[in-house]
Amino acid sequence: VLLGLVHVNMGALSQPGALAQAARAAEAAGFDSVWAGEHVVLPDPQVPASPMRPQDPALDPLLALTWAAAHTTTIALATGIVILPQRNPVVLAKQAATLDVLSGGRLMLGIGAGYLEPEFGAVGANFAERGAVTDEYLDAMATLWYDEHPAYHGRFADFAGIDAYPRPLQQPIPLIVGGHSAPAYRRAVGRAHGWYGFG
């Protein structure tokens, strides 16, 4: 059985020294990965579906993992998870490739479709169609990472005649799908290296 440690970007660990210390300790103990979750914003007042209080600190997972990468050498860096339909897929593809390159190929990209409507509203993201958006964004990011001439034409993402370097060091980036819904299971089986259950 492998071991990972979550959430290295939240609560008391959202301080630079604490985050670095946690990542180094996990690496020294033989853990294979540290994990960082995501809530861009939290409902205020807290709603039953929200696992956190609105005042609970949660660093951006990709930035936090980049910080962890700078203080470790071998441990994998996993998002657990990024709420994909709340992100711009072109920008996220760049951020993920950047972290993978800077860390020497240690990124594990965990994604989920999200479930907190107030969070989607604040970001301006499409909550009603978040499943379809998630599927399209995965395809859009894949063409940016792996295709010689990236192009994608969908309902929620549309681009061509562009390119993005550097490509991720890992070809492919290990993809993990989080969530307990039937679409999450389908997505994990059909296109991911792993599945992650939390909560």
Add this chain to the structure above:
Amino acid sequence: VTPQQAAASVAGLAAAAGRVPRPGELGDLEISVTPRGRLTPELATEFAQAGVHRLVPLARPAPDGPAQAIEAALVAIAGL
């Protein structure tokens, strides 16, 4: 999640595998879960029996949270 929830999710993934083709280059699906509560040897065994490949314990949001979670996890999987 609990070992029972993990087992239910593994069953859900297996059911999905019957409906959705899995590209061969992806290899076996790796199952990771965050255990609910403190990880114990008994729980670790139950998760392993449920088909879990990676345990991702939650570091309590306190200064000593990571150290406690790491120590408990190492003890929990020592016999596996």
